[in-house]
Amino acid sequence: MNDLQQLRFRDPARAEALGEAIHEVCSEIGRDPITLMHVCGSHEQAIARFGLRTGLPKNLDVIMGPGCPVCITDLPEVDEGVALALQGVKVCTYGDMLRVPGTSLSLNDAMARGGNVAVVYSPSQAIEIARKTEEQVVFFATGFETTAVTTAAALLAGDVPENFSILSAHKYIPPAMEIVATMPGSRIEGFLAAGHAAAITGSGLFEPLARKHRMPIVVAGFEPLDILAAVLELLVLVRDGRNEVANLYPRCVSAQGNLPAQKILWQVFELEQGWWRGIADIPDGNLRLRDTYAHLDARKRFDIDIKKLWSHAPHELAAQCVCGDIMAGKCQPTDCGLYGTKCTPDAPVGACMVSSEGACRIWQQYGGRPDLSEVG
Amino acid sequence: MGETIVRKEGAGGKAMRRLIESVFVEGLAKPVDGIGLAALDDGAALRVGDRHLVVTTDSHVVKPIFFAGGDIGRLSISGTVNDLAMMGCTEPLALTCAVILEEGFKRSDLERILRSMREAADEAGVTVVTGDTKVMGRGELDGIALNTTGVGFVQRPVPDNGLRPGDRIIITGTVGDHGFTILTARHGLALEGDLRSDVAPINGLVAAALAAGGEDVVAMKDPTRGGLSSALHEMGGKSRVGILLREPDLPVRAEVRAASELLGIDPLVAANEGKAVIGVRPQAADRVLAALRAHPLGREAAIVATCIEERPGNVILDTGFGKRLLAEIEGDPMPRIC
Numbered sequence: 001m002n003d004l005q006q007l008r009f010r011d012p013a014r015a016e017a018l019g020e021a022i023h024e025v026c027s028e029i030g031r032d033p034i035t036l037m038h039v040c041g042s043h044e045q046a047i048a049r050f051g052l053r054t055g056l057p058k059n060l061d062v063i064m065g066p067g068c069p070v071c072i073t074d075l076p077e078v079d080e081g082v083a084l085a086l087q088g089v090k091v092c093t094y095g096d097m098l099r100v101p102g103t104s105l106s107l108n109d110a111m112a113r114g115g116n117v118a119v120v121y122s123p124s125q126a127i128e129i130a131r132k133t134e135e136q137v138v139f140f141a142t143g144f145e146t147t148a149v150t151t152a153a154a155l156l157a158g159d160v161p162e163n164f165s166i167l168s169a170h171k172y173i174p175p176a177m178e179i180v181a182t183m184p185g186s187r188i189e190g191f192l193a194a195g196h197a198a199a200i201t202g203s204g205l206f207e208p209l210a211r212k213h214r215m216p217i218v219v220a221g222f223e224p225l226d227i228l229a230a231v232l233e234l235l236v237l238v239r240d241g242r243n244e245v246a247n248l249y250p251r252c253v254s255a256q257g258n259l260p261a262q263k264i265l266w267q268v269f270e271l272e273q274g275w276w277r278g279i280a281d282i283p284d285g286n287l288r289l290r291d292t293y294a295h296l297d298a299r300k301r302f303d304i305d306i307k308k309l310w311s312h313a314p315h316e317l318a319a320q321c322v323c324g325d326i327m328a329g330k331c332q333p334t335d336c337g338l339y340g341t342k343c344t345p346d347a348p349v350g351a352c353m354v355s356s357e358g359a360c361r362i363w364q365q366y367g368g369r370p371d372l373s374e375v376g
Numbered sequence: 377m378g379e380t381i382v383r384k385e386g387a388g389g390k391a392m393r394r395l396i397e398s399v400f401v402e403g404l405a406k407p408v409d410g411i412g413l414a415a416l417d418d419g420a421a422l423r424v425g426d427r428h429l430v431v432t433t434d435s436h437v438v439k440p441i442f443f444a445g446g447d448i449g450r451l452s453i454s455g456t457v458n459d460l461a462m463m464g465c466t467e468p469l470a471l472t473c474a475v476i477l478e479e480g481f482k483r484s485d486l487e488r489i490l491r492s493m494r495e496a497a498d499e500a501g502v503t504v505v506t507g508d509t510k511v512m513g514r515g516e517l518d519g520i521a522l523n524t525t526g527v528g529f530v531q532r533p534v535p536d537n538g539l540r541p542g543d544r545i546i547i548t549g550t551v552g553d554h555g556f557t558i559l560t561a562r563h564g565l566a567l568e569g570d571l572r573s574d575v576a577p578i579n580g581l582v583a584a585a586l587a588a589g590g591e592d593v594v595a596m597k598d599p600t601r602g603g604l605s606s607a608l609h610e611m612g613g614k615s616r617v618g619i620l621l622r623e624p625d626l627p628v629r630a631e632v633r634a635a636s637e638l639l640g641i642d643p644l645v646a647a648n649e650g651k652a653v654i655g656v657r658p659q660a661a662d663r664v665l666a667a668l669r670a671h672p673l674g675r676e677a678a679i680v681a682t683c684i685e686e687r688p689g690n691v692i693l694d695t696g697f698g699k700r701l702l703a704e705i706e707g708d709p710m711p712r713i714c
């Protein structure tokens with residue numbers, strides 16, 4: 001049995017030992033900074049919640065990438081949902097999406113103007129709602145491959161009522177990692193991949209990315225020790241110049257992943273080029289409904305005119321939001337002039353302050369990233 | 377600040393402090409001989425001869441009004457007795473009680489509430505000496521609101537700003553019990569185990585700490601709304617020290633931990649109604665701790681934090697894995713629980 005499977009995941013003594021090993025490898029590498037990126041809001045939460053950064057060497061920078069599905073949902077995608085809601089269609093979506101600003105309105109704003117919006121916890125709940133009404137019901141589907149599987153499964157479960165359709169804003173992570181890693185000026189030397197997502201797609205999926213871009217990738221779980229062990233492993237790969245994929249979350253992730261889930265996913269969705277909010281146009285970054293499911297595609301059913309939606313300029317404050325640069329690893333929340341003053345969890349300007357998995361919100365919740373190494 | 381009052385401005389966090397400072401302190405406070413409104417302590421302490429008269433008042437609204445471990449009646453007595461105790465007054469002279477009822481409120485519920493007020497008052501060794509009753513129309517009030525005021529004398533009032541670097545902070549028992557009891561009741565969550573409010577008058581417990589620590593007890597606060605986090609931010613901010621809080625030393629009941637993971641709310645920000653945060657000089661810490669643990673209400677007391685020179689006004693949480701700043705909450709994640 002793998003060593004990792006046996007250890008207790010919240011054992012400070014083990015954490016200290018991992019911390020020491022991390023320091024050692026970092027000084028062997030010797031560069032300043034060594035930059036690693038993780039791509040999961042839950043990773044950032046655990047790192048912030050447990051204060052893991054204070055124990056890391058000064059020349060190691062663990063940054064957060066495009067790791068939150070709410071944050072990377074693009075403005076026009078929100079606009080589409082808003083337009084439908086204002087048209088009287090019942091738009092069902094996950095709670096976090098309500099406050100995410102579109103170009104000029106959020107779904108919350110739409111609701112305040114009489115728009116028809118409902119919060120659901122799953123696509124099947126939205127289907128339930130559709131069954132009980134004559135109204136047109138649209139499920140505004142957001143999230144990465146993990147949640148896309150749920151959406152696909154709900155559609156395949158059959159017996160989908162005629163007044164139900166999907167507005168897919170689902171995204172696919174691997175191509176986004178590639179884009180971010182190859183952006184000009186990128187300092188990223190390795191990735192921590194999200195354990196949940198990898199549980200579906202399998203760690204093997206990252207092999208080509210690692211080889212092609214000479215970028216080691218380690219699949220990591222979410223407990224403090226999972227993360228520290230994964231950081232150490234990644235540093236060792238960086239030090240040794242091994243552009244490999246390592247799976248440090250074997251209790252949930254296998255090389256080939258969850259095959260039945262993948263089958264469901266690709267049966268319903270296919271990859272398409274798409275914008276990730278503030279980051280880039282990403283080839284193969286979006287998941288769109290296959291033509292076989294065109295009859296369930298809200299975009300086809302309602303003929304939404306995106307161009308018309310784009311005619312609004314984003315309001316003044318939103319123009320200053322740097323969420324995109326944060327998610328691309330180019331800057332951090334405190335670099336944003338609005339952080340903590342004009343943009344707070346209570347009154348968010350950008351998506352990163354809305355979502356509980358957003359970088360700005362996490363920094364607010366856990367007191368930012370001050371240097372506390374000398375304290376106490 | 378907005379044109380109208382919003383709910384979070386009554387929730388015990390930063391927003392409430394801003395409201396009180398900007399509206400009440402400016403509008404009402406005149407300097408007094410002793411501790412007045414401007415100090416924003418748990419109550420006032422007014423010099424009378426060689427003693428201090430301590431006065432405190434508190435209004436109570438809670439939903440549900442009956443909950444595991446207590447009810448609004450017990451809460452209203454405990455809250456005021458505890459506020460007096462936090463000023464060092466552990467033998468209150470008397471309480472007053474005003475009741476505002478909504479038309480349609482059940483007589484039997486009112487009787488039950490008064491019975492439990494009586495019980496709590498007996499536990500605290502205090503009497504209610506005067507009161508007032510008003511009834512409002514349906515919909516003008518949510519059931520019942522209680523206001524209690526307490527008075528008593530004390531030789532040496534204990535402020536909440538007397539901390540210095542090196543001082544230790546003791547919590548008298550597990551944190552978050554009341555907040556999570558109310559919260560799970562409201563969310564209709566049925567959780568395993570025995571989650572119940574800690575609401576109780578703790579003047580006896582505080583008296584034991586004061587007897588053991590004497591002048592070395594330098595600051596006290598009850599971690600009600602905003603929980604331990606708010607209490608520490610306030611004490612540290614007013615005393616101009618940083619506070620290093622060790623999470624692994626923090627007593628938290630397993631039920632509260634479970635509910636906390638489920639709801640994503642930190643026990644550190646959840647209200648307590650039968651606990652005290654006590655700041656003591658280092659040499660007295662063990663003595664005070666032993667005295668607390670010998671008392672039935674303080675068996676799980678623990679030394680959880682140390683005051684430091686760095687980062688005055690901030691609370692630094694040592695998680696056992698690393699350190700981070702404990703962010704002071706804006707409003708309460710659990711509005712209107714006390």
Ligand code: SF4
Nearest residue numbers: 040041042194196197
């Ligand atoms: S969906 Fe799961 S894996 Fe993906 S970012 Fe969120 S928590 Fe991480």
Ligand code: SF4
Nearest residue numbers: 321322336343350360
């Ligand atoms: S602080 Fe607000 S406005 Fe600035 S980047 Fe974050 S979410 Fe955007």
